[in-house]
Amino acid sequence: MATILVVDDEQPLRDLLADVLELDGHRVIVAGNGREALAIARRDRPDLVVSDVMMPLLNGVRLCQQLKADPSTASVPVILMSSVGRRFVNGSGADAFVKKPFDLDEVEAIVRRLLHPDSRPDAVGNEPR
Amino acid sequence: MSDERRDEGLNGSVSTARFETGVPNLDRVLGGGFRRGSTVMVIGAPGTGKTILAQQIAFHGAARGEAALVLTAFSETHDKLLAHSQGLRFFDPELIGETIQFTSLTDVLRQGADETIEAIVATAREQRTRLVVLDGFRGMREILAQQEQIVPFLYTLGAKLALLGATTLIVVEGDPDESARYPELTVCDAIVALRRRLQGNRSRRLLEVVKIRGAAPLEGIHPYTISVDGLTVYPRFESVVTAREPAWDPGRVEFGLPDVDALLGGGLTAGTTTLAAGSPGVGKTLLGLHFVTTGARREEPALFLGFMESAVQLREKARMFGLGLDAAEEAGRVRLMILPAYDLEADRVADLLVRDIERRGVQRLVIDSAGELENSTTSDARKVPFLAALVGYLRDRSVTAYVTLDINTIVGPALELAGTPLSVLAENLLILRYAEYHGQLHRLFSVIKMRFSDYDRGLREFTMRPGHGLELLGRPPAAIGLLTGIAQPIPGPLGAHATPGSDV
Numbered sequence: 001m002a003t004i005l006v007v008d009d010e011q012p013l014r015d016l017l018a019d020v021l022e023l024d025g026h027r028v029i030v031a032g033n034g035r036e037a038l039a040i041a042r043r044d045r046p047d048l049v050v051s052d053v054m055m056p057l058l059n060g061v062r063l064c065q066q067l068k069a070d071p072s073t074a075s076v077p078v079i080l081m082s083s084v085g086r087r088f089v090n091g092s093g094a095d096a097f098v099k100k101p102f103d104l105d106e107v108e109a110i111v112r113r114l115l116h117p118d119s120r121p122d123a124v125g126n127e128p129r
Numbered sequence: 130m131s132d133e134r135r136d137e138g139l140n141g142s143v144s145t146a147r148f149e150t151g152v153p154n155l156d157r158v159l160g161g162g163f164r165r166g167s168t169v170m171v172i173g174a175p176g177t178g179k180t181i182l183a184q185q186i187a188f189h190g191a192a193r194g195e196a197a198l199v200l201t202a203f204s205e206t207h208d209k210l211l212a213h214s215q216g217l218r219f220f221d222p223e224l225i226g227e228t229i230q231f232t233s234l235t236d237v238l239r240q241g242a243d244e245t246i247e248a249i250v251a252t253a254r255e256q257r258t259r260l261v262v263l264d265g266f267r268g269m270r271e272i273l274a275q276q277e278q279i280v281p282f283l284y285t286l287g288a289k290l291a292l293l294g295a296t297t298l299i300v301v302e303g304d305p306d307e308s309a310r311y312p313e314l315t316v317c318d319a320i321v322a323l324r325r326r327l328q329g330n331r332s333r334r335l336l337e338v339v340k341i342r343g344a345a346p347l348e349g350i351h352p353y354t355i356s357v358d359g360l361t362v363y364p365r366f367e368s369v370v371t372a373r374e375p376a377w378d379p380g381r382v383e384f385g386l387p388d389v390d391a392l393l394g395g396g397l398t399a400g401t402t403t404l405a406a407g408s409p410g411v412g413k414t415l416l417g418l419h420f421v422t423t424g425a426r427r428e429e430p431a432l433f434l435g436f437m438e439s440a441v442q443l444r445e446k447a448r449m450f451g452l453g454l455d456a457a458e459e460a461g462r463v464r465l466m467i468l469p470a471y472d473l474e475a476d477r478v479a480d481l482l483v484r485d486i487e488r489r490g491v492q493r494l495v496i497d498s499a500g501e502l503e504n505s506t507t508s509d510a511r512k513v514p515f516l517a518a519l520v521g522y523l524r525d526r527s528v529t530a531y532v533t534l535d536i537n538t539i540v541g542p543a544l545e546l547a548g549t550p551l552s553v554l555a556e557n558l559l560i561l562r563y564a565e566y567h568g569q570l571h572r573l574f575s576v577i578k579m580r581f582s583d584y585d586r587g588l589r590e591f592t593m594r595p596g597h598g599l600e601l602l603g604r605p606p607a608a609i610g611l612l613t614g615i616a617q618p619i620p621g622p623l624g625a626h627a628t629p630g631s632d633v
Contacts, residue, residue, distance in 0.1 A: 009233040010206050032236030033248070054207065054225075056200070056232045056252045083208045088226030100208050 007051035034058025053082035151189025160344035168287035173323030185359035207231035363476035385423030388601035407561035424493035425457030436501035473505035
C-alpha cells in the first residue's frame with residue numbers, strides 16, 4: 001500500500017480520484033491547493049503526488065518544482081494533470097503528464113508504473129521530460 | 130495597450146489609468162474603458178454572454194502579456210469552462226497556465242471570506258495578475274451571504290487587488306433591474322448589465338453601463354452580438370453623433386444624367402439627404418446606381434447599402450444599363466454593402482455605415498431602402514431620433530445621400546409619405562411613380578422639394594433604356610391627377626391634343 005497525495009482545487013474531481021486510488025488499495029491524502037500540498041508532502045512524505053496544474057496560492061508546476069528542489073521530497077514521483085497543453089508543464093520536473101479529461105484506467109496505470117518502476121510497463125503516460 | 134501614465138497600483142495610490150477590454154466598441158461605450166484597479170460587475174441572466182465577455186477581456190490582456198486569474202466556484206468547473214471556450218476565436222490554449230490561470234475557489238470559500246481573500250490576493254500577487262475574474266459569483270455569494278460577508282468581502286478584495294494594480298471583474302447571474310437584491314452593487318466602481326429582450330420572435334441582446342465612476346459612458350442601451358469572435362457592441366447611434374454645424378458647401382452632386390441634373394438646378398446639393406419615393410420597380414434603384422457610378426467616375430468614393438436585391442442582381446442591372454459598376458467596384462470607388470432585410474439592428478447598420486464612410490472617405494451614399502432602415506430601429510418611437518442622427522451625421526461628414534422609399538401602391542391615389550420621418554428630415558424629395566393614362570402606364574419623375582436650391586417644378590416622363598439607363602422623355606400628357614397615379618384628361622382643347630411624352 002502506498003500513500004498518495006491528490007491535489008486539486010475542484011473537490012468533485014479530487015474526491016473521485018481519491019476514491020479510485022483507495023479502491024486500488026492505496027492510502028490517499030488530499031489537498032485543495034499547491035501551498036497546502038507542499039506542507040503536507042513535507043510532513044507526510046507521500047510515495048506519489050498526483051496534482052492539478054492550475055490552482056490557487058501555488059500552481060501545480062511550482063508545486064512540482066518546489067518538491068523536486070527539496071531534498072526531502074525530491075525523489076517523490078509527481079503526476080501533473082491539466083486541461084491545458086503540456087507546454088506549460090515543460091520544465092516542471094514532473095514524472096508524467098495527464099491531459100484532462102482523462103481516462104481513469106490510464107491514471108491508474110501511470111500510478112502503478114511510477115510506484116513500481118521495475119514492473120512491466122502496461123501503460124504509457126505523457127512524460128513531460 | 131494601456132495608458133500607464135498614472136498606473137501606480139503598487140505604491141498604494143489610486144490608479145486613473147484605463148485598460149482596453151478588447152471587446153469591439155465596449156471601451157467607447159464605457160467612456161474610455163475600465164479604470165485599472167477598479168471593481169467591475171457584469172450582471173445578467175443566464176445566456177447573456179457574461180462569461181464570454183469576461184474571458185474575452187482576459188484573453189485580450191493575456192495576449193499582451195497581462196496575466197489574468199479566472200476564478201470559478203459553484204457554477205461550472207474550470208475544466209468545463211475551458212472546454213466550452215475552445216470554439217471561441219480569441220481562445221489561445223498557449224496562454225492558459227502561463228498568462229491565464231483558471232482555478233476553483235470552492236475549497237477556500239468553505240474556509241471563510243477572509244481565507245478566500247487571502248488566497249486570491251496571494252495567488253494574484255504571486256502571478257503578477259492584472260485582472261482577476263470571479264466567474265459565477267452567484268454561487269460564491271450564496272456561501273458568503275450565510276456569513277453576511279458579501280459587501281465586506283468585495284470591498285476588501287477589490288481594495289487589496291487595486292493595491293496590486295489588478296482589476297477585479299465580477300460576473301454574476303442576476304437581474305440587473307432588481308438592484309435592491311444585490312447590496313454588493315454599491316461597492317462596485319462599474320456595473321455593466323447584459324440583457325436579452327424578446328421582440329416578436331426575435332431575441333435582442335442589449336448592454337447598458339449602469340454605473341461607472343469617473344468616466345462619461347455613452348448613455349442608453351447598446352445592442353451587442355455574440356459570435357465566435359466573442360461580443361461585439363454597437364453603440365446607440367444617437368449617443369455617438371455629435372451635433373455640429375458643418376460648413377456650407379455650395380457644390381452640386383450630379384447624377385450624371387444631364388436632364389435630371391437640370392431639373393435639380395445642377396444636381397443634388399452637396400451634403401444633403403434626398404428621399405426618392407416611388408412605386409416598386411419604377412426605377413429608384415437604377416437612379417441610385419447612376420448616382421454611385423457617376424461618383425466613381427468623378428473619383429468620389431461611393432457606398433451602396435442595399436437590403437432587398439443581392440449584389441449579383443445589382444451588378445447585372447448595372448450591366449444591362451451600361452453603368453460601369455464592375456469597373457467602379459474593381460477600382461474600389463464603389464462598395465456594395467448588402468445586408469439581409471431581416472433581424473436588422475439599427476445601431477449595427479449605422480456602425481457598418483460609419484466605418485465604411487470614415488475608412489474610405491465616402492462622399493456619396495445610397496440607401497435602398499428607407500423602409501428596412503426604419504424597421505431596423507425596432508420601435509416607432511426610435512425612428513425619428515435614429516434617422517435624425519443619421520441625417521445629421523451624413524451632413525456633418527458632407528456625405529450626399531440618396532435614399533429610396535417604396536410607396537406601396539403601383540398605381541393609386543395615395544401618396545404615402547407621411548409615415549416616414551425621412552420625408553421631413555431629408556432636405557430633398559423626389560417622386561418617381563407610375564401613372565395610368567388612357568390605358569397605358571407612364572413613369573413620372575418630379576422634384577417635390579429642394580430645401581436649398583431652386584428646381585424645376587414640372588413633371589417629367591421617363592423611361593429606362595438598356596445600355597443607357599434612366600432617360601427623361603419630356604413632359605407627360607396634360608392631365609389632371611398624374612401624381613395620384615390615375616390621370617384624367619383635362620377637359621377642352623388643351624387636353625384633347627396632348628400626347629404622352631410630348632411637351633405641353
